Amino acid sequence: MKLKDELPVDHRLAQVYRYGAGLCGVALLVFGCLGLANGLAFFGTKGEQVAGLSSNGLLSVVSIVFAAVLVAGAVIGGNTASTINIIVGALFVLSGFVNLGLLESGANFLAFRMANVLFSFVMGLIIATFGMYGRVSMKLPHDNPYWKARHPDRTGAAGLSPALPGPAASASHL
Template identity: 45%
Template sequence: MRLDRNRPADRRLGNVYRFGAALTGGVLVVCGLFGAADQSTLLTSEGEVVSGISATEARGFLMVAFGSLLLGGAVVGGTFASTVNIVLGAVFVLSGLTALAVLDTPYNLLALRMPNVICVFVVGVVLLTFGMYGRFSGRLPYDNPYWRSRHPHAVPEPPRRQRPFFVGRG
């Protein structure tokens, strides 16, 4: 039997990463499909407002693409899902900062408004939280697989069972 070193031994962490990627990816795909529906122009500075958030076809396609990446990460699971959550979370936070920079300029080709920017930040922070859960911290427990992989020399061996001295002696 060969162990897969890319997957942590603790499957509970893998379930957290899968759940976060699947939940966020599913929401992004559904919102992206609703946003892309009934739109006639790809890039525009005016978008139809759906539930308080302006929607354009290009942003709908982007949401479906990112949601599909997250769903793919949820299917693979393990450390891969965690890494996908972290990378896309950082992408969402950086795109939120970029959206703030172009909010009231002629370069706002995705018809972004402040509620859109807030949603992008929330999705980014949620993805970063799910991706970093149990992976990054100053005080990870000693039985955490990430702590063990970073400190292979400090991992204590499990205690050996000693046979009592009176067993088997007459």
């Protein structure tokens, strides 16, 4: 059994995954293109200001690569976009922690400053939230496709959850 066979396809949720990936991808693409257009030093550790953040040529290229991944996820859509959003969001948060430790050091090859670290955390959480929307929760509604996929024994033939027994019905079983 493959994971993709376990994940349901739901068009309403796919729009959230698709738009989230697309919007965040376009924002990263603009940032990366502005950095390359400024002709920044590729490995400069000091960086120059681009759209309020410190950047160098390497960070611009990395931003464009991640933008391409997110836009590809938006084009593909569905569960693939959701999974890409979750993974990229987690990588952004991880990048924030790693680059926080590299601030003011010679190993700061992406020219990060504190604003970049905060941006990485916030953008990572936004992207991951777009990916997890309607997919990860303790209390998914019974008409949610992920709840249905996890509880096939509790869904009827029409795909709707049967009525759960109320207090009166459960008291009669005593």
